[in-house]
Amino acid sequence: MDYIRYIERTHEYYRSQGYEKTYNYAHNEDIPFTPLKKPLNECRVALVTTASFILLDEGGRPLEEPRMIGTNELEVFTAPSDWPADRILSTSQDHDRYQTNMADVNAFFPITRMREFLEEGVFGSLSTNYYRTVPNYSQRKTTEVDGPEVLRLCREDHVDAALLTPV
């Protein structure tokens, strides 16, 4: 199968741009695992994403400021699961901008498709909120700060299973 080896490609790219240090990708041998405990049509399901976007009000005005990595603050945000897709505006700078423009929210945050599946009885329910975090250069911060906060919010929201979409 032909696909991009991003770890290799990134290292080559940044070296060619004159950077000495390149990004250190996470590497783990052990993998945690929790089996699904009940049928999906009884599960409460959440979306979790690292896609950067802002929510808009009914007039199309931004309800929040764009987020940016590297601020060192807690970087976990919510989006109501019944939020309309046309009031979400991508602020991503992490996509392949020569191939895609992030105009269709459902290609990276399938909020409309989730609702369709709920209506078709695929899920028991959707979580009240979906969860958003920011890709972070610090693996420690993701593992010890942002990740646990997403877990806490998911538990509070009685989430049985989470679908994740990294951007």
Added chain:
Amino acid sequence: MSLVARVLEAGGIPTVTYTNARDIAASAGNPRQIFLNYPLGNPAGKPHDPENQRSVLREGLKLLENADRPGIIVDLPFLWSDSSEWMQKFMTDEQPFISDDAEATRQEMLEKARKQKAGQL
């Protein structure tokens, strides 16, 4: 994102991660990966193609239900285009990853964050 998946799994919530970067998620030790070989930014399917998005979503749900061990990767057969040119061109001098505008905005926001942190704003 895979690190968040790991925290959720360790905390008792099963996950499935839809990715466009197979090697990054695999290296991080992702619990369940659905790999969609599309350009970065399309982990949940092709833009403006609801049927494709539904198929992608469904594949992840199957994996969620059927996985009997950690670390399974499902490679979806969907192709972004007939040509694989986009794969060759990504992150090259011809198609630099970060635009000059984006870099300027990023620096501006980092500066603002630093000032906020220092209590100057």
